[in-house]
Amino acid sequence: MTTRMPIIITGGAQRLGLACAQALAEQGYEVIITYRKNREQLKTLEEQGIRCIQADFSNQAGVDDFIALIQKEYQSLRGVIHNASEWESEEAHSDTAILMEKMWQVHVFAPYRINLAFEGLLCAGFEQHGMADIIHMTDYVAEKGSDKHIAYASSKAGLANLTVSFAKRFAPKVKVNAIAPSLLMFNEGDDEEYRKKALSKSLLRIEAGDQESVLAVKYILESRYMTGRTLSLDGGRHLA
Ligand SMILES: NC(=O)C1=CN([C@@H]2O[C@H](COP(=O)(O)OP(=O)(O)OC[C@H]3O[C@@H](n4cnc5c(N)ncnc54)[C@H](OP(=O)(O)O)[C@@H]3O)[C@@H](O)[C@H]2O)C=CC1
Ligand SMILES: Nc1nc2c(c(=O)[nH]1)N=C([C@H](O)[C@@H](O)CO)CN2
Secondary structure (H helix, E strand, O other), rough: OOOOOOOOOOOOOOOOOOOHHHHHHHHOOOEEEEOOOOOHHHHHHOOOOOOEEEOOOOOHHHHHHHHHHHHHHHHOEEEEEEEEOOOOOOOOOHHHHHHHHHHHHHHHHHHHHHHHHHHHHHHHHHHOOOOOEEEEEEEHHHHHHHOHHHHHHHHHHHHHHHHHHHHHHHHOEEEEEEEOOOOOOOOOOOOHHHHHHHHHHOOOOOOOHHHHHHHHHHHHHOOOOOOOOOEEOOOOOHOO
């Protein structure tokens, strides 16, 4: 019997996470995604052989429930991609204490607890199958900050720091890397003025799309010599 070694993508029911889940499933990986909100898309994913698990990381119980389910059902993991995220601004939140807690809960607390809990599962396949992977989806603003998404940016900086700590702790059996995008995909509600302004922030001035992050994920999974590093997908914004 072959040992099941799924790769988990959190928040994989839409946008970048969805593109990644479908691409990796097509490539032959066993894929698990987590979602919060039920949606039509999930049926299609299940038909593609992608397991969809409902998980809400906004509180400790939700994180613990998810950990317990995976530990009960699997003996090893090929990887975990921490993609689940909420991009919220101070403007949209009257209570900034709650905003900071919310941002750190999903972007730092959940990945931290899940990584520690899954260390054994991630290391289990090393002798037979080689290194496993953890990928943190951070953000360009983790390094540069953001005057409109202060709590969000700080939490992505926290996640960026987890990358180097876990790279040290889990080597050589698990590689731990980050992907730091800037504008890859607009949101539905983004108007023309916002889109124009956002595109002007980078040198390449394009909305790169979800395949840009799929390419980065595939590179990291196939790499045998990168850990504790970040792939920046930002169109040269740092030079604009
Ligand atoms: N899109 C872009 O241009 C950029 C993206 N990034 C980063 O890349 C990653 C993917 O981006 P994108 O696809 O736009 O992400 P989305 O904003 O579409 O969020 C992805 C998913 O995260 C899930 N999620 C949010 N909060 C929680 C929670 N508390 N518990 C469980 N799941 C949760 C949501 O699930 P549900 O819908 O089921 O509630 C959502 O579908 C994110 O980490 C993002 O910060 C960084 C810079 C730019
Ligand atoms: N969880 C999310 N994080 C981010 C999103 C998003 O849609 N969901 N979008 C962005 C923007 O594209 C920003 O990079 C534009 O400069 C950032 N993070």
